[in-house]
Amino acid sequence: MLKLGDIAPDFTLPTANGQPVSLSETLRDGHNVLLVFLRHLG
C-alpha cells in the first residue's frame, strides 16, 4: 500500500473544461501539491 515516503503515482485527469492536468506537470512548476479526493459528502 502507498505510504509516506513513496513516490506519488503520476496521473492525468481532465478539468471540467476538458483540459488535461497531470501531477508531474504540476510538480514541474516547483509546487508542493495537495490532492483532495472527494467522497459523496464532498
Added chain:
Amino acid sequence: MCQYQAEFKRLNAEVLVIAFGALPLAQAWLEETCSPFRLLLDPERTVYQTYELERSLLRSWNLKTVRRYVQLMRDGRQWRGIQGDSTQLGGDFIVDADGILRLVYRSRDATDRPPVEQLLAGLRQLTGKDET
C-alpha cells in the same frame, strides 16, 4: 477551504480537487464550499484506485453520515442526490516538489477528513515557513 487560499499560495502549494461524481455535483460542491481550487474529474475512479482509496458501504452510510448531511443542509448546502459510487471513500495526500508523499490520509468513513490546519502544518513543514 476558501479562507485558506492565500495561505496555500504562500506555502507554494497547488491544490487539486479530484471528484468522481457528475460534473454538476462537483461544480456545486466547489461553489458551495467557495473552493477556488482546480477540479479534476475521475468518473471511472482510476486515480482513486491507484491511490488505494477504499470503498465501504457500512462506513459510507451510517448514522454519522446522515447527521452530517442534516448539518450540511442546515448550513445551506442543497441536497442534489448521490451520483456515482456512494460507497467510495476519499482521502488527502501531500506530495512534495520532488514527487514524494509527505502526508497520506485515507478517510475512515464518509465524514472523516483531516482538519485544514493539519494540511497546512504539513505544508509548513515542507517549506520551513512559520504560521502567519
